[in-house]
Amino acid sequence: MKKFKSLPGEEWVDLKLKERLGRRKYAVSSFGRVASYVKGLEEDGKFLSLYAPSFRLQKVNILFKDGKRGFPVHKLVAECFLKQPSKDHYYVLHLDKDLHNNKVSNLRYATIDEATRHFSGKDITMSQKIKFASGEEYKPVKIAGLKKKYAITNTGRLISYSKNIEDGSELSLNIHPQGYRIWRFRVNGESTHYLIHRLVAEYFLKKPSKNHDYVVHIDHSKTNNNVKNLKWVTYDEQRAHSAQSDASKANALRLSQWSRITGKGKKLTEAKVRAIKKQLEDPKKKVKMKQLADQFEITPMQLYRIKSGENWGWVKADKSKEGPMPTALVKAVAATPKKAAAKKAAAPKAAKKAAPKAAKKAAPAPKKAAAKAAPKKAAKKAAKKK
Numbered sequence: 001m002k003k004f005k006s007l008p009g010e011e012w013v014d015l016k017l018k019e020r021l022g023r024r025k026y027a028v029s030s031f032g033r034v035a036s037y038v039k040g041l042e043e044d045g046k047f048l049s050l051y052a053p054s055f056r057l058q059k060v061n062i063l064f065k066d067g068k069r070g071f072p073v074h075k076l077v078a079e080c081f082l083k084q085p086s087k088d089h090y091y092v093l094h095l096d097k098d099l100h101n102n103k104v105s106n107l108r109y110a111t112i113d114e115a116t117r118h119f120s121g122k123d124i125t126m127s128q129k130i131k132f133a134s135g136e137e138y139k140p141v142k143i144a145g146l147k148k149k150y151a152i153t154n155t156g157r158l159i160s161y162s163k164n165i166e167d168g169s170e171l172s173l174n175i176h177p178q179g180y181r182i183w184r185f186r187v188n189g190e191s192t193h194y195l196i197h198r199l200v201a202e203y204f205l206k207k208p209s210k211n212h213d214y215v216v217h218i219d220h221s222k223t224n225n226n227v228k229n230l231k232w233v234t235y236d237e238q239r240a241h242s243a244q245s246d247a248s249k250a251n252a253l254r255l256s257q258w259s260r261i262t263g264k265g266k267k268l269t270e271a272k273v274r275a276i277k278k279q280l281e282d283p284k285k286k287v288k289m290k291q292l293a294d295q296f297e298i299t300p301m302q303l304y305r306i307k308s309g310e311n312w313g314w315v316k317a318d319k320s321k322e323g324p325m326p327t328a329l330v331k332a333v334a335a336t337p338k339k340a341a342a343k344k345a346a347a348p349k350a351a352k353k354a355a356p357k358a359a360k361k362a363a364p365a366p367k368k369a370a371a372k373a374a375p376k377k378a379a380k381k382a383a384k385k386k
Contacts, residue, residue, distance in 0.1 A: 004035055004045030012041060013080040021063040028076045032102025034060045057099050074102045084109050091115040095172050096181075096223055108172065118172060130159055130166050138165060139203045145187035154204045156196055156225025158183055178308065179222040197225045207232050214238040220245040235313065242310065270315050272296060273306060277317040280307055 006012070011030040020026070024036045026048075037045040050058045050073060059070040078084075078092040081104040089109035096106055097118075110118065132138070138159065141150040151159045151168070161168025173196060176182040181196040201215040204227040212232040219229055233241060268276075276296060279287050293300045305311040 004037070004041055004047065006041070007031060011081070015062075015076065015080070017062065017064075019065050021065050024063075026062055028073070028080050030077070030081050030104040032058075032073055032077050032104075034073065034076070052100065058102060074099075074107055077102050077104055078107050078109065082107060082109060088112075093118050093172065096175055130161075130168050130170060137204075141199070141203075143187065146185070152196075152199050152203055154200065154227040156181070156200050156227075158196065158199075175223075181223055181225060197222075197230055200225050200227055201230050201232060205230060205232055211235075216241045268296070268298065268312070270312075273312045273315045274317060276303070276306060277315065281317050 006029075009030075010033075012027045012035075013029075015026045015028055017026060023038050025038070026034065026036050027041060027045075028034050034048045034050070035041060035045045036048060037043070048060050048062075050060050052058045058073045060073055060076075061068045061070055074092050074094065082092075084090075088111045091110045091112065091114070093108050093110045093115060094101060094106055095108060098106070132153070133155065136153050136155050136157075138151040138153045138157075141152055141158075143150075148160050149162060149168075151161065151165055153159070158171045158173060159165060159168045160171060171183065173181045173183055176195065182193050183196060183199070184191065184193045186192070197217065198215050205215075207213075211234045214233050214235060214237070216231055216233050216238055217224060217229055218231055221229070276292065279285060279292060289300050289303055293303045296303075302311065
């Protein structure tokens, strides 16, 4: 068990457990952590290990007189920090569908119908009344063809309502395959979608220029859509920011290891990327990503990044539609021949410097050579006298 140390903003509530074994008491936090103590959390508190059988819901074991009992952590958090709207709301849902994210902000009570819709991948509205935090603002979403009224807050919450927003309902949003929160809806019978971080940026942030067409999460957390965590950037800035994320660094490490082991992962050229995009964009061909990745000796992840435009975004299947190469890449490409030339120019100088040292090492010292030769000369003179 780890020693106790509370995090900023973390709240703790004691668990009311009957017939527990020993003197230790137990508490759960608003961040989904569980600790035990005797005197007090700050004095002798220790964190309990959580486990997830077969990667399912996280549980914690607590000792009772009749043995160990496993408790789902998300239910402990909900019981201590959330008010149950009614007896029918007996399911506790993870809004981002991450079963290990047991923070109270990620949990909601739901009815069986709401839970069914949530697990089926459809957005659901939570029936709890809307309460705004200090400093939280909202603006009506203006999209032509919407049947209901919607509002977006500067903290990233999406609310549907009819007359008063306070009587509305907060939508539980799906997670996009790339990790972003996404709002799916229908307009004039056709399905469409909106990424929440872009919605927040469009309503609460001013674009510095027309080139600032991308929105990044400053802390690299794709579900933290608070306006303070968002920023309009250019394409080059977006690429540079993305490269600094833990996920990108980990992916680069995995790719380099995979390349060393398999011998694959050679650098792509624009011609190869153009050929890849032609196959991806051809409606007649149903291409399997794994087969296409193997064909070009790249990872499936790299292929998905090419498809989404995160990698090689300026290259198009049709060369006539291509935009300019990003400035950062132009500089890097231009610098490559200069670096190579500098290395070639430096090679003779290095060889000249190294030559005298090598000669000194090869040539024996004069005194030592003379000392070695002296006995041989004396022996020759003695032989002549005889």
